[in-house]
Amino acid sequence: MSRGVPVLNLQAQYTGLREAIHAAAERVFARQEFILGEEVEALEEALAKWLKISHVIACASGTDALRLALMALDIGPGDEVITTPFSFFATASAIALSGARPVFADIEAASFNLNPAEMEARIGPRTRAIMPVHLYGRPASMGAIRAIAERHHLPVIEDAAQAIGATYGGQYAGTLGTLGCFSFYPTKNLGGAGDGGMVTTGDSALAARLRRLRAHGAIQPYIHAELGLNSRLDALQAAVLRAKLPHLQSWNADRRDKAAAYSELFLAAGLTGHVALPGEPADGVHAWHQYVIRLPRRDAARQFLAARGIQTQVYYPMPLHLQPALAYLGHQAGEFPESERASREVLALPLYPELPREHQLQVVQAISDFVRVA
Numbered sequence: 001m002s003r004g005v006p007v008l009n010l011q012a013q014y015t016g017l018r019e020a021i022h023a024a025a026e027r028v029f030a031r032q033e034f035i036l037g038e039e040v041e042a043l044e045e046a047l048a049k050w051l052k053i054s055h056v057i058a059c060a061s062g063t064d065a066l067r068l069a070l071m072a073l074d075i076g077p078g079d080e081v082i083t084t085p086f087s088f089f090a091t092a093s094a095i096a097l098s099g100a101r102p103v104f105a106d107i108e109a110a111s112f113n114l115n116p117a118e119m120e121a122r123i124g125p126r127t128r129a130i131m132p133v134h135l136y137g138r139p140a141s142m143g144a145i146r147a148i149a150e151r152h153h154l155p156v157i158e159d160a161a162q163a164i165g166a167t168y169g170g171q172y173a174g175t176l177g178t179l180g181c182f183s184f185y186p187t188k189n190l191g192g193a194g195d196g197g198m199v200t201t202g203d204s205a206l207a208a209r210l211r212r213l214r215a216h217g218a219i220q221p222y223i224h225a226e227l228g229l230n231s232r233l234d235a236l237q238a239a240v241l242r243a244k245l246p247h248l249q250s251w252n253a254d255r256r257d258k259a260a261a262y263s264e265l266f267l268a269a270g271l272t273g274h275v276a277l278p279g280e281p282a283d284g285v286h287a288w289h290q291y292v293i294r295l296p297r298r299d300a301a302r303q304f305l306a307a308r309g310i311q312t313q314v315y316y317p318m319p320l321h322l323q324p325a326l327a328y329l330g331h332q333a334g335e336f337p338e339s340e341r342a343s344r345e346v347l348a349l350p351l352y353p354e355l356p357r358e359h360q361l362q363v364v365q366a367i368s369d370f371v372r373v374a
């Protein structure tokens with residue numbers, strides 16, 4: 001056991017699942033079917049049932065899920081897709097790689113998610129889709145976003161990479177729009193032993209299109225109806241994910257308990273005047289992928305904690321409109337003030353289902369010492 005307080009401990013989960021995961025891997029090696037096939041189909045079925053959605057199309061990563069979703073809607077050069085500038089890079093790069101232009105709309109300060117009014121103000125004649133992100137696992141304001149999208153006849157592609165298990169109005173995040181995109185990156189709430197992702201949809205025609213797009217656009221072996229990606233999930237990932245899926249509900253419940261414990265500890269320590277705590281929408285349930293606070297002297301706080309052996313993370317230190325790779329969009333600092341402020345103030349604290357209470361006490365104590373002494 002390492003000393004200090006890690007931001008994440010994947011060993012803790014593996015220890016309890018060792019046998020199930022090894023048995024799953026053994027099954028794949030015994031069958032020698034490594035790409036798509038029965039394991040992947042079984043996973044797709046299990047996930048469709050879990051999420052209460054008719055179609056799940058597994059693919060090679062969350063990034064590819066976003067790319068496939070855009071391809072399935074025929075979005076490309078000349079088109080615009082509205083999204084948030086405060087997300088992981090893949091949200092915007094998927095749009096840019098399609099040839100379309102990412103059009104950013106600022107976030108709501110409290111939720112870190114797309115502000116529906118800002119989003120509506122950017123809808124124009126070239127807008128072809130809306131791509132909200134459920135950042136940190138907190139569902140975006142989907143009621144307003146969907147109403148606006150419907151009024152403008154625009155499809156909604158949800159980036160639910162961080163939000164498996166979150167709900168909004170009683171429905172799972174990633175099943176609220178036209179297409180939902182998820183990631184099985186190892187650190188996500190449901191993580192594989194490598195890269196993986198999926199697209200969800202309730203639309204049979206889009207599902208069929210996505211199945212061929214993930215396999216070079218093939219309609220039968222070696223006959224290609226259109227250009228697609230090589231983005232198939234492999235059977236080893238599917239087998240590992242099948243072993244983990246039955247635990248997802250309880251892992252998310254544990255994350256929720258740890259998040260509530262942090263908030264209680266911050267409250268009890270009288271720190272709410274110094275630190276802004278994450279909340280939950282009235283009509284939604286947070287998946288608590290991350291517990292992210294805001295504080296004004298974030299970088300100093302992070303160093304102070306690191307000196308005590310406490311790891312934290314900053315998701316994300318640079319908003320997307322200021323990324324060097326997207327400089328061609330011509331944005332400047334100051335254009336999306338809430339996203340820019342968030343990128344200066346956010347601090348993700350250690351959070352995972354097995355997080356020891358002792359670590360939570362240490363984290364809150366250290367932040368208390370920082371705001372009072374340092």
Ligand SMILES: *Cc1c(COP(=O)(O)O)cnc(C)c1O
Nearest residue numbers: 061062063088090161162183185
């Ligand atoms: C992880 C993530 C992705 C990309 O998923 P990969 O599986 O790493 O490709 C996209 N969007 C968001 C918000 C993410 O957190």
